[in-house]
Amino acid sequence: MVLTLFAVTLISATVLGFVHSLTKDAIEASKLKAQNEAIKSILPEFDSLGESWKAAPTEGGDSLTFFPAYDASKNLVGVAVKTYSKNGFSGLIELMVGFKPDGEISGYQVLEHKETPGLGSKAQAWFSNETKPKQNIIGKNPETTDMHVSKDGGQVDAITASTITSRAFLEAVRRAYDTYKNNLPAAEEEPAVSSEPESEGGES
Amino acid sequence: MNQMNNFTKGFFKENPIFVLLLGMCPTLGVTSSAINGLGMGLATTFVLVMANIVVSMVKNIIPEKVRIPSFIVIIAAFVTVVELLMQAYLPALFKSLGLFIPLIVVNCIVLGRAEAFASKNDVLSSAVDGASMGLGFSLALTMLGTIREFLGSGMMFGIKIFPEDYGMLLFVLAPGAFIALGYLIALINRIRKV
Numbered sequence: 001m002v003l004t005l006f007a008v009t010l011i012s013a014t015v016l017g018f019v020h021s022l023t024k025d026a027i028e029a030s031k032l033k034a035q036n037e038a039i040k041s042i043l044p045e046f047d048s049l050g051e052s053w054k055a056a057p058t059e060g061g062d063s064l065t066f067f068p069a070y071d072a073s074k075n076l077v078g079v080a081v082k083t084y085s086k087n088g089f090s091g092l093i094e095l096m097v098g099f100k101p102d103g104e105i106s107g108y109q110v111l112e113h114k115e116t117p118g119l120g121s122k123a124q125a126w127f128s129n130e131t132k133p134k135q136n137i138i139g140k141n142p143e144t145t146d147m148h149v150s151k152d153g154g155q156v157d158a159i160t161a162s163t164i165t166s167r168a169f170l171e172a173v174r175r176a177y178d179t180y181k182n183n184l185p186a187a188e189e190e191p192a193v194s195s196e197p198e199s200e201g202g203e204s
Numbered sequence: 205m206n207q208m209n210n211f212t213k214g215f216f217k218e219n220p221i222f223v224l225l226l227g228m229c230p231t232l233g234v235t236s237s238a239i240n241g242l243g244m245g246l247a248t249t250f251v252l253v254m255a256n257i258v259v260s261m262v263k264n265i266i267p268e269k270v271r272i273p274s275f276i277v278i279i280a281a282f283v284t285v286v287e288l289l290m291q292a293y294l295p296a297l298f299k300s301l302g303l304f305i306p307l308i309v310v311n312c313i314v315l316g317r318a319e320a321f322a323s324k325n326d327v328l329s330s331a332v333d334g335a336s337m338g339l340g341f342s343l344a345l346t347m348l349g350t351i352r353e354f355l356g357s358g359m360m361f362g363i364k365i366f367p368e369d370y371g372m373l374l375f376v377l378a379p380g381a382f383i384a385l386g387y388l389i390a391l392i393n394r395i396r397k398v
Contacts, residue, residue, distance in 0.1 A: 005270045019285050026292035034295060123221035
């Protein structure tokens, strides 16, 4: 009896190990592809991606990952920042936000979320709606635009019936920007914005 | 046993969702769109067929007392295979089904068929039974997903029928799943009684 059960589990484990080794590379590749596609969709046209690096946000917590993008003559055209917020309506929200060198948001992509379908899950379309300037964050600079929902005194309209998701989303954007500002690519010279001393990250 | 009968029973006469009311958790959870329902249904079908085949092959060497644990291990192994394959080759679908794939293990249809059918019948009948139940399950999930997607967000298989703003949000959320399922079951029962 014990032997049969042992045999069953042993065979199952062997089969799983085999399938795992078969699919491991494909899973890695598809994850990498999804990541590269996200970077491509949020940054201005670029030629090559530089070495990515990690940096912790000023208020502590998990590190954010930075992906710098360069044009053909090796000038920085933007940085994609993989950021997150733990204050979503149902836990973690992961975003990729793209910044131009002057800090302007060039795009974003929601990578992972568990928000309510039909409500909080609208974040991907909501904050990039070009016909509604009050909710669109693309092309705005967090330096000059207060990235809080208007209900909290900011300048961005929250998703209808999903204020909590919107707060978390904007928190992730602010975290990305603040960390980006404090961890600019070392070797590249940056436009004026980088010398701003102001840093009030993570007030939420 | 007549294989044709055996195959067709899962769609209508013994449909796991509409008639047997098994596996309600993934049914209500994943059917917010037609494509999710179909993907979940086909993943479950694969697990059902494979688990039924293996269970009917080993039914004579597994002692009565460790029957259930052995079946669960076999089912769990196939579910993990599906999960890995889907993650590797269908990442978009894997992302939207996410948590529900591992939960196929505890879907009572799979264990139910292994216990009630595969452990008493030969390999071929068991495979046909698995396919029948699995496809019936897929059919039910796809129907439910289509209805919810259409009413909730104005789309069918991701194709826009009417603007999303006019959709009834309720149908994308959990209560809509219960309402739509209730009406579908009522309808199927009405047809069955004729």
